[in-house]
Amino acid sequence: MSGEQITIFDTTLRDGEQSPGCSMNTNEKLEVAGALVELGVDVIEAGFPIASPGDFEAVQLIAREFGSRTTICGLARCRNEDIDRAWEALKDAEQTRIHVFLATSSIHREHKLKMDKSEIVQQAVESVKRAAGYCSDVEFSPEDAARTELDFLCEVIEKTIDAGATTVNIPDTVGYATPSQFYNCIAHLKKNVPNIHKAVISTHCHNDLGLAVANSMAAVEAGARQVECTINGLGERAGNAALEEIVMTLRTRSDYYGCDTRINTKRLFPTSRLVSTITGMQVQRNKAIVGQNAFAHEAGIHQHGMLQERTTYEIMRPQDVGFSGTNLVLGKHSGRHAFRDHIIAMGYKLDDEYFEQIFADFIALADKKKDVYDADIAALVEKRIGDT
Numbered sequence: 133m134s135g136e137q138i139t140i141f142d143t144t145l146r147d148g149e150q151s152p153g154c155s156m157n158t159n160e161k162l163e164v165a166g167a168l169v170e171l172g173v174d175v176i177e178a179g180f181p182i183a184s185p186g187d188f189e190a191v192q193l194i195a196r197e198f199g200s201r202t203t204i205c206g207l208a209r210c211r212n213e214d215i216d217r218a219w220e221a222l223k224d225a226e227q228t229r230i231h232v233f234l235a236t237s238s239i240h241r242e243h244k245l246k247m248d249k250s251e252i253v254q255q256a257v258e259s260v261k262r263a264a265g266y267c268s269d270v271e272f273s274p275e276d277a278a279r280t281e282l283d284f285l286c287e288v289i290e291k292t293i294d295a296g297a298t299t300v301n302i303p304d305t306v307g308y309a310t311p312s313q314f315y316n317c318i319a320h321l322k323k324n325v326p327n328i329h330k331a332v333i334s335t336h337c338h339n340d341l342g343l344a345v346a347n348s349m350a351a352v353e354a355g356a357r358q359v360e361c362t363i364n365g366l367g368e369r370a371g372n373a374a375l376e377e378i379v380m381t382l383r384t385r386s387d388y389y390g391c392d393t394r395i396n397t398k399r400l401f402p403t404s405r406l407v408s409t410i411t412g413m414q415v416q417r418n419k420a421i422v423g424q425n426a427f428a429h430e431a432g433i434h435q436h437g438m439l440q441e442r443t444t445y446e447i448m449r450p451q452d453v454g455f456s457g458t459n460l461v462l463g464k465h466s467g468r469h470a471f472r473d474h475i476i477a478m479g480y481k482l483d484d485e486y487f488e489q490i491f492a493d494f495i496a497l498a499d500k501k502k503d504v505y506d507a508d509i510a511a512l513v514e515k516r517i518g519d520t
């Protein structure tokens with residue numbers, strides 16, 4: 133591990149679970165929470181306790197079971213009853229955080245909340261103070277921050293830090309920001325909020341334009357030191373920033389970012405599979421880091437390069453994220469080198485003449501069949517040997 137530490141705040145069990153078709157029962161949430169602890173996340177947002185008795189129960193059980201090993205967080209709107217309920221669910225944990233949020237953008241102020249700026253500031257400040265009365269770790273989120281006027285955002289952040297917020301989270305609630313715009317937003321807060329050094333700046337980016345990870349990384353470059361994310365990028369609509377992508381970008385490019393996380397990256401793939409199995413949300417084959425194809429090479433030129441020197445076409449070791457190894461897929465794009473290595477590994481010893489014949493048979497088969505399995509190759513070899 134090198135450089136500065138980035139706090140990984142996992143919200144799979146809250147924002148991820150809010151995603152259509154992803155709801156989990158209490159036992160499933162406990163299983164995921166256990167996997168997140170093993171993975172080494174710093175904060176687990178376990179749910180939104182006021183939302184339902186089931187959410188309350190899950191947060192309470194997770195707090196009791198895992199609250200001595202990592203920080204357990206509960207979400208609350210800026211309302212007394214939400215904050216009290218969140219604390220009720222969390223209070224048995226050793227490490228607790230209350231996360232309060234209130235929208236600040238003009239669209240939300242006018243159409244949803246029907247509140248003016250001063251009412252927003254007052255309600256946010258009162259709520260942060262109430263939460264701080266329960267625990268010393270309080271996070272405040274100005275919902276839809278990325279579409280909030282920068283001056284007003286600075287004012288809300290300054291006053292909520294004065295009220296006791298120890299983390300100020302900047303959500304791009306609707307995934308509208310672009311990386312340079314989001315960078316500038318964080319840099320502006322760092323420069324213009326006088327007490328900003330008293331709190332950790334966090335990001336919470338949605339993926340509506342496919343920019344959640346890029347925006348989160350831009351925020352880290354600008355000085356954010358907590359990233360909110362979810363396993364497999366689950367979350368409302370197109371999802372949140374994918375935890376595995378954030379973590380492996382920081383790890384692989386620590387030369388560039390100068391930061392790292394406490395994540396045990398070998399647990400990334402198993403955790404991804406667990407969440408996918410429990411939620412029924414399949415991971416796309418070409419998903420970065422944890423997709424089936426993330427470390428698969430079919431093109432002959434790539435396979436040849438890989439057999440000479442892995443780093444020609446791989447920037448991470450598959451074992452480092454929990455795969456058993458590189459997958460040199462045999463298909464019509466595979467070259468002689470990969471095919472020769474594969475049949476040797478299968479236990480065949482062929483002279484050059486046989487090899488060339490069987491390689492030609494293999495290419496002909498691969499042209500017709502998408503995936504060629506060991507059984508197909510064995511049949512080709514045995515047919516040629518039988519023909520002689």
Ligand code: KIV
Nearest residue numbers: 233273275276303305
């Ligand atoms: O997307 C969002 O703004 C949220 C907040 C509750 C942080 O999920």
Ligand code: ZN
Nearest residue numbers: 147305336368
């Ligand atoms: Zn969100």
